Amino acid sequence: MKQEAFPLIFERGGKGRRAFKLPSLDVPEVEAREKERYSAYFRTEAPLLPEVSEPELIRHYTGLSNRNFGVDTGFYPLGSCTMKYNPKINEKIARLPGLTDLHPYQPEETVQGALKLMYELKTMLAEITGMDDFTLQPAAGSHGEFTGLLIIRAALEAEGKKRRKVIAPDSAHGTNPASVSMAGFEAVSIPSDERGRVDLRALKDALDDDTAALMLTNPNTLGLFESDIVEIVEAVHAVGAYVYYDGANLNAIMGKSRPGDMGFDVVHLNVHKTFSTPHGGGGPGAGPVGVKAHLTPYLPLPRIEREGAEKGEARYTLIYNAPKSIGRVRGFAFSFGVLVRAYSYIRALGGKGLKQVSEDAVLNANYLLSRLKEAYDLPYPGPVKHEFVLSGSRQKAHGVRTLDIAKRLMDFGFHPPTIYFPLIVEEALMIEPTETETKETLDAFAEALLTIAREAATTPEVVKGAPQSTPVGRLDEALAARKPVVVYRPDKERS
Numbered sequence: 187m188k189q190e191a192f193p194l195i196f197e198r199g200g201k202g203r204r205a206f207k208l209p210s211l212d213v214p215e216v217e218a219r220e221k222e223r224y225s226a227y228f229r230t231e232a233p234l235l236p237e238v239s240e241p242e243l244i245r246h247y248t249g250l251s252n253r254n255f256g257v258d259t260g261f262y263p264l265g266s267c268t269m270k271y272n273p274k275i276n277e278k279i280a281r282l283p284g285l286t287d288l289h290p291y292q293p294e295e296t297v298q299g300a301l302k303l304m305y306e307l308k309t310m311l312a313e314i315t316g317m318d319d320f321t322l323q324p325a326a327g328s329h330g331e332f333t334g335l336l337i338i339r340a341a342l343e344a345e346g347k348k349r350r351k352v353i354a355p356d357s358a359h360g361t362n363p364a365s366v367s368m369a370g371f372e373a374v375s376i377p378s379d380e381r382g383r384v385d386l387r388a389l390k391d392a393l394d395d396d397t398a399a400l401m402l403t404n405p406n407t408l409g410l411f412e413s414d415i416v417e418i419v420e421a422v423h424a425v426g427a428y429v430y431y432d433g434a435n436l437n438a439i440m441g442k443s444r445p446g447d448m449g450f451d452v453v454h455l456n457v458h459k460t461f462s463t464p465h466g467g468g469g470p471g472a473g474p475v476g477v478k479a480h481l482t483p484y485l486p487l488p489r490i491e492r493e494g495a496e497k498g499e500a501r502y503t504l505i506y507n508a509p510k511s512i513g514r515v516r517g518f519a520f521s522f523g524v525l526v527r528a529y530s531y532i533r534a535l536g537g538k539g540l541k542q543v544s545e546d547a548v549l550n551a552n553y554l555l556s557r558l559k560e561a562y563d564l565p566y567p568g569p570v571k572h573e574f575v576l577s578g579s580r581q582k583a584h585g586v587r588t589l590d591i592a593k594r595l596m597d598f599g600f601h602p603p604t605i606y607f608p609l610i611v612e613e614a615l616m617i618e619p620t621e622t623e624t625k626e627t628l629d630a631f632a633e634a635l636l637t638i639a640r641e642a643a644t645t646p647e648v649v650k651g652a653p654q655s656t657p658v659g660r661l662d663e664a665l666a667a668r669k670p671v672v673v674y675r676p677d678k679e680r681s
């Protein structure tokens with residue numbers, strides 16, 4: 187069923203219509219002060235605003251909101267992104283007036299509860315990951331990577347080591363090499379082996395006394411746990427380099443294994459993936475970074491500390507001074523509201539609940555994979571952890587590309603999975619169902635993908651012509667990105 191095209195707000199309404207009218211002025215009009223000085227900023231023409239009645243206004247925005255696709259409206263199996271359902275209780279907690287009415291410049295004695303919350307959160311994250319301390323500052327996963335690399339750089343400098351290279355596997359998330367360059371290092375890519383895991387020999391060949399660190403995502407972006415993890419960590423440490431754990435995929439291993447126990451020095455988490463805080467839309471987000479004891483002196487400032495707990499008089503303070511710290515990585519202390527949601531999520535589930543999250547995420551991924559692997563190629567065999575990567579190469583033989591399959595899924599009411607990533611899989615379809623979906627949803631999604639595979643073989647034009655049910659069909663994505671039209675130019679008549 188095709189949805190109607192949606193008019194711009196400027197195409198609604200009519201001349202002189204208003205949603206809201208101010209009463210006419212009943213006090214004497216006065217001249218603006220220093221009018222001359224600011225005259226350059228005065229309008230000479232009335233602004234171009236839509237002229238709509240209140241119901242038209244409300245229907246416009248409500249209509250637009252109905253066109254959004256989100257995890258609250260449907261299945262969103264975007265691989266690598268963990269688009270799981272965010273329990274609404276988190277929102278309720280984060281909206282408590284005692285939390286929302288705080289000001290970052292309030293005296294510390296008046297925000298002890300808020301600081302306690304953050305202190306407890308970092309302690310819980312340290313326990314979940316097996317690290318010694320955490321900073322809650324970074325505002326995103328990639329910002330966490332950048333922060334972690336600056337910590338490693340500071341530590342190397344303190345050791346008198348000048349090292350330039352940071353190694354990451356070719357399956358790494360694009361933010362890894364980007365963070366490496368931003369932190370002033372040189373990114374070195376190593377190939378994956380035929381099992382889709384780190385090629386130990388290639389790693390050992392790349393390691394030398396110019397290596398600053400290895401950045402590793404585990405489970406990797408193919409959804410596979412690095413089976414040689416201990417050997418990998420030992421090899422990196424043997425050349426005096428650090429091991430960095432990209433923990434964006436923690437949803438697969440919570441309560442099962444911990445980066446700290448695997449020997450990692452630094453880890454970042456994506457609370458907007460694993461701990462169900464808001465996701466996307468440009469933030470604010472949070473990407474806390476955990477370190478082992480030998481790196482705690484370099485953590486950014488301010489740091490949150492507790493004193494007097496042993497005497498039963500715990501007091502929480504923000505520390506703004508530490509000689510070896512890398513300094514600030516953002517304004518104020520942290521994305522407080524986002525982190526309250528993570529705190530609420532962790533406390534609601536507890537240790538057992540978090541473990542079950544991972545077990546269910548892995549179960550769902552493997553169930554879906556088992557339903558799909560006859561119809562689509564699976565270049566790197568499972569069992570997998572929380573996600574898997576199919577290849578559309580069999581469908582490509584019929585002239586149907588993975589992009590077509592993704593677009594066709596929209597006609598079945600599903601958000602398409604991540605496509606063409608990781609780069610090491612031809613025509614990749616990267617699917618992450620998450621633990622919050624029911625078997626019925628997984629079955630419906632599997633049926634849609636099986637139908638599309640049949641269509642690709644028998645009626646490829648249907649798949650290539652998708653989507654048919656959306657207000658607009660295929661967009662010229664390159665043009666939309668390079669020449670976005672963000673200004674409305676009304677026709678003469680209306681202006």
Ligand SMILES: *Cc1c(COP(=O)(O)O)cnc(C)c1O
Nearest residue numbers: 266326327328359361403432434
């Ligand atoms: C999402 C993700 C990132 C980046 O996190 P952002 O919060 O989007 O900056 C890094 N690494 C991996 C493996 C990811 O999945």
